[in-house]
Amino acid sequence: INSNALQLGFLSTYNKRSSEKFLWKVGMYFNMEFFGPFVVPLFGLNWNVSEKLDIIGDLPIWAKINYQVSNPFALGVGYKALVSSYRLSGDVFNDAYTSRFAIEPYLYLDFEVAKNIFLNGKAGYTMSRKYPVYAKDDQLDWQLSFVKFGDDRVQLNPEIEDGVFFEFGIAYKVDVPK
Secondary structure (H helix, E strand, O other): OOHHHOOOEEEEEEEEEEEOOEEEEEEEEEEEEOOEEEEEEEEEEEEEOOOOEEEEEEEOOEEEEEEEOOOOEEEEEEEEEEEEEEEOOOOOOOOOEEEEEEEEEEEEEEEEEEOOEEEEEEEEEEEEEEOOEEOOOOOOOEEEOOEEEOOOOOOOOOOOOOEEEEEEEEEEOOOOOO
16 A cells, blocks of 8 residues: 555535434545545434334445344344445556446344444345446546446456455444434
């Protein structure tokens, strides 16, 4: 990792609590990705539908519906649609970059094994998965969410197939006072 691997980003949201159970937000995400300027308008929500059901997300990037089955066990459905870029280092890549794009709907389980410590698992399918590699200075004019402007870049690698994914992890969740 060197200074060629750093990016400058900005996130701003306006949050409004409509009721004790519903918070909405609007905002914008901007990042100087390696492929060029990237802008995403955001609409977010945090809706406590019932004691056991929550809907949360920052659209169009991610969202999930969480159902608390019992005290230590929750399950749900979600998706993430990420766009990002990463510098590839080493003599072979000559500071080229890869641009990640994927839409990933998934099912998940969370199980609290100790206070604030959770085991979690996800299973889903990656759609429209792309990890194209481009030369260091090969950029598009700009991108608004998933729409590209002035994209005449030359991809240096073959496409990757869509497919199933599984994730397993452990998380520590911090209690935030209201």
